[in-house]
Amino acid sequence: xxxxxxxxxxxxxxxxxxxxxxxxxxxxxxxxxxxxxxxxxxxxxxxxxxxxxxxxxxxxxxxxxxxxxxxxxxxxxxxxxxxxxxxxxxxxxxxxxxxxxxxxxxxxxxxxxxxxxxxxxxxxxxxxxxxxxxxxxxxxxxxxxxxxxxxxxxxxxxxxxxxxxxxxxxxxxxxxxxxxxxxxxxxxxxxxxxxxxxxxxxxxxxxxxxxxxxxxxxxxxxxxxxxxxxxxxxxxxxxxxxxxxxxxxxxxxxxxxx
Numbered sequence: 192x193x194x195x196x197x198x199x200x201x202x203x204x205x206x207x208x209x210x211x212x213x214x215x216x217x218x219x220x221x222x223x224x225x226x227x228x229x230x231x232x233x234x235x236x237x238x239x240x241x242x243x244x245x246x247x248x249x250x251x252x253x254x255x256x257x258x259x260x261x262x263x264x265x266x267x268x269x270x271x272x273x274x275x276x277x278x279x280x281x282x283x284x285x286x287x288x289x290x291x292x293x294x295x296x297x298x299x300x301x302x303x304x305x306x307x308x309x310x311x312x313x314x315x316x317x318x319x320x321x322x323x324x325x326x327x328x329x330x331x332x333x334x335x336x337x338x339x340x341x342x343x344x345x346x347x348x349x350x351x352x353x354x355x356x357x358x359x360x361x362x363x364x365x366x367x368x369x370x371x372x373x374x375x376x377x378x379x380x381x382x383x384x385x386x387x388x389x390x391x392x393x394x395x396x397x398x399x400x401x402x403x404x405x406x407x408x409x410x411x412x413x414x415x416x417x418x419x420x421x422x423x424x425x426x427x428x429x430x431x432x433x434x435x436x437x438x439x440x441x442x443x444x445x446x447x448x449x
Contacts, residue, residue, distance in 0.1 A: 193430060194221045196252035196276075198267050199259035200240050201228025204281075204419055208256050209233050211423035218430060221250035244270050254430050257282055261343070265289065268304065272296040278304040279429045281422065283347025294439040305433050305440045308347035310425030314399065315443055317414040318352045321401040324410055325359040328403035332378065336390040336398040344389035345379060348399055351442070356401075357382035 195212045199205040200223030212220040213236060222241065223233050229242035244267065247255055254277040257267050264282035271278040272293070285293075285306065297304050309315060325331065335349040345353075357363075363384050368377055378388040397416040402409060416422075425443050432446050440446070 193218045194251055194253045195219065195430060196222035196224065196244075196247040196250060196255045198224050198244070198255060198257040198263070200233060201225035201231060202258070204258040204422075206234065207419040207423065208258060208426060209236075209238075211420070211427060212256070212430070215427050215430075218427065221252055222246040244274075247276055248274060252276055254279060254433060256280075256426060256430065261285070268293055268306075269296065271302060271304065272300040275301045277302045277433045278306075279426060279433055280304065280306040281310055281426065283308050284343050285347075290439070290441060297439045303433050303436050303438060303440070305429040305436065305443065305446070307425070307429070307441070307443045308351045309397075310422040310429070310443060311397075311414070311416055312425055312447070313414045313421070314348055314397075314416070315425070315447065317399065317401065317412050318348070318355060319444065320412050321352055321403070322355045322359045324401075324403050324412070325356040326362075328360075328405045328410065329362070329364040330405070331356060331363070331385055331401065331403040333385060333387045334390065334400045334402070335387065336392060336395050338395045338397070339391050339393045341391060344391065345381070345387040346389070346397070346399070348397075349387045349389070350381060352399070352401060353381035353385035353387055357384035360384075 195218050197208050200209055212218050223238050225240050226242045228240045231240045255271050256279045257264050258281045261284040268278055333349050335346045378386040381387050400413040402411050428446050
């Protein structure tokens with residue numbers, strides 16, 4: 192039985208993670224942490240949300256899941272490395288320097304970590320399909336759409352997709368735009384190759400469309416998330432396999448191949 196603790200348990204995503212862990216075979220929810228909801232109960236359980244990560248040690252957690260915000264997640268990951276608790280992280284926005292730091296931390300720690308921009312299996316496949324298509328097209332742009340509570344833009348999924356596409360092909364046509372009427376209309380340029388457009392809209396969860404074009408044809412690859420439960424199979428996959436993945440694993444692609 193894998194004993195699991197959840198950071199950010201008081202938020203909507205954290206609550207979904209807690210429920211998924213409680214219902215999963217081979218997993219047991221043993222602790223929940225959220226300094227903003229300390230003292231509140233986790234729905235349909237006897238667990239009370241704690242204010243700090245010491246609750247994980249008291250409960251003997253093997254794995255900590257983190258869906259919080261960037262500054263909190265940075266500290267939570269360091270805490271997990273220092274206290275021999277495996278870490279499964281869905282918070283986005285980490286820099287290359289952050290990932291280098293965590294790779295170093297977990298290379299010398301008994302615990303391991305999985306950090307992924309997106310745990311939805313369909314989104315992982317979308318990124319892979321876009322990467323495979325990139326060398327066959329001259330132009331490409333990404334439109335990502337998220338709920339109106341998401342504070343970072345572009346999304347981690349869009350950034351990861353654009354970078355992977357840019358690495359897959361160096362031969363992109365130049366942007367023909369010479370006059371920008373409204374600043375930002377052409378989106379943000381990622382890796383000097385792919386433009387990304389971010390939509391923040393009430394009622395959305397998460398969607399992304401990759402549009403590729405070349406002479407006489409275009410290809411659209413789209414993934415839509417209608418409910419936060421879509422992330423849970425990937426999260427649980429990471430929880431079950433993180434102990435067998437030494438050091439830091441970025442993305443869940445390799446877990447799908449295992």
